[in-house]
Each structure stands twice: as C-alpha cells, then as structure tokens.
Amino acid sequence: MELQLALDLVDIPQAKQLVKEVESYIDIVEIGTPVVINEGLRAVKEIKEAFPNLKVLADLKIMDAAGYEVMKASEAGADIVTVLGVSEDMTIKGAVEEARKQGKQILVDMISVKNLEKRAQEIDALGVDYICVHTGYDLQAVGKNSFDDLLTIKRVVKQAKTAIAGGIKLSSLPEVIKANPDLVIVGGGITGQENKQAAAAEMQKLIKQGA
Numbered sequence: 668m669e670l671q672l673a674l675d676l677v678d679i680p681q682a683k684q685l686v687k688e689v690e691s692y693i694d695i696v697e698i699g700t701p702v703v704i705n706e707g708l709r710a711v712k713e714i715k716e717a718f719p720n721l722k723v724l725a726d727l728k729i730m731d732a733a734g735y736e737v738m739k740a741s742e743a744g745a746d747i748v749t750v751l752g753v754s755e756d757m758t759i760k761g762a763v764e765e766a767r768k769q770g771k772q773i774l775v776d777m778i779s780v781k782n783l784e785k786r787a788q789e790i791d792a793l794g795v796d797y798i799c800v801h802t803g804y805d806l807q808a809v810g811k812n813s814f815d816d817l818l819t820i821k822r823v824v825k826q827a828k829t830a831i832a833g834g835i836k837l838s839s840l841p842e843v844i845k846a847n848p849d850l851v852i853v854g855g856g857i858t859g860q861e862n863k864q865a866a867a868a869e870m871q872k873l874i875k876q877g878a
C-alpha cells in the first residue's frame with residue numbers, strides 16, 4: 668500500500684518546502700487540480716526536478732482530449748495522470764493509449780460517478796492503472812466519505828489497482844487500511860497539521876504495520 672501526498676492549496680515554493688519535510692514518508696506527490704490551475708504544468712516540472720526519486724501525479728481530472736493532455740503532463744514529468752470516470756470511454760482509452768506510449772500511468776477518479784459498481788467494471792476493462800474512489804471537498808463539507816465506495820471497488824475491480832481520496836485523516840486511516848487499497852491519498856490530513864512530518868510519519872507507520 669502506497670501513500671500519496673496531495674498538494675492543493677499551495678504555490679510552488681510552498682509545495683517544495685512541504686515535500687522536503689515529508690519526502691521520506693510518502694511514495695507519490697500529487698500536484699492537485701487547484702495548483703495546476705494556478706501554476707500550470709510548471710508545478711509538475713519543478714517538483715519532479717526537485718524530487719526525482721518521488722513519483723509525481725498530475726491531478727488534471729481530464730474530461731476530454733485526453734491523449735493531448737496526458738502527453739503534455741508526461742512531458743512536464745508526471746508519472747501518473749488523472750482522468751475522470753464520468754468521461755467517455757473514448758477519452759479514457761485515449762488516455763491509456765498515450766500513457767502507454769509515454770511509459771506513464773493513468774488513475775481514474777470516480778468522483779461524481781453514479782453507478783459506481785457498473786462504471787468501475789467498465790473502466791477496469793479499459794486497462795487503466797488505478798481506479799480511485801473520491802469524496803471531493805464539496806461533499807466532505809456535508810459529512811460524506813468514500814469508505815463504502817472503496818469496499819465496492821475492492822469487490823468488483825480485477826485488473827487495476829484501487830485507491831481512495833477525500834478527507835482521510837490519521838483518525839480514519841485505520842478503517843481505510845482495513846479495506847486494503849493499493850493507494851491512500853491524503854491532503855489536508857497532512858498539510859493541515861501543525862507538525863506535517865509527524866503526521867506523515869505516523870501515517871506511513873500505520874500503513875506499514877497494516878492497521
């Protein structure tokens with residue numbers, strides 16, 4: 668099980684400082700959608716250059732023109748690029764095709780997917796690398812989480828790795844670990860803590876011990 672740090676509400680210098688603090692405790696650093704909106708793919712490039720040993724995920728949440736966008740994110744240094752599960756199969760196929768050409772990976776974000784069980788099976792058959800259940804900020808604000816959704820994809824996904832994102836904190840991490848996803852994505856659960864290094868270290872410890 669891997670740990671991904673999601674960076675959403677920072678600029679590039681703050682992102683570098685944050686990653687420096689926690690780099691020994693994480694496997695993947697996510698350049699979050701708001702960072703890409705504010706800073707562009709330059710943020711992906713600068714973080715990959717500064718931390719070549721970490722995998723970098725570009726959270727583009729692609730909805731169309733995936734081949735082109737995966738190509739641009741790959742050129743910037745992304746190892747993994749996100750595409751939305753609600754997009755057309757053609758879009759997801761285009762993303763996978765380009766990722767294969769570039770030697771990169773695709774994570775499909777299932778945010779806002781209505782029939783999760785059916786769509787997860789369809790997307791799994793398209794050859795993506797990760798399928799991720801995700802409760803975004805707007806639903807987190809009304810108390811939702813993706814723990815049941817994780818159990819659903821764990822049951823039906825056969826090829827892809829499984830991932831979970833959205834509001835995961837140290838207190839809820841043991842419940843997530845019990846469901847055994849391949850990837851746990853944490854933003855505010857680390858970046859919102861006073862001692863970010865301690866939070867990341869504790870999360871890595873729980874993940875390594877399996878609870």
Ligand SMILES: O=C([C@H](O)CO)[C@H](O)[C@H](O)COP(=O)(O)O
Pocket residue numbers: 673674675697699700701726802803804832833834835852853854855856
């Ligand atoms: O993808 C995300 C969100 O849509 C904003 O871009 C976050 O990176 C993801 O939710 C993880 O962050 P936390 O919810 O703060 O753990």
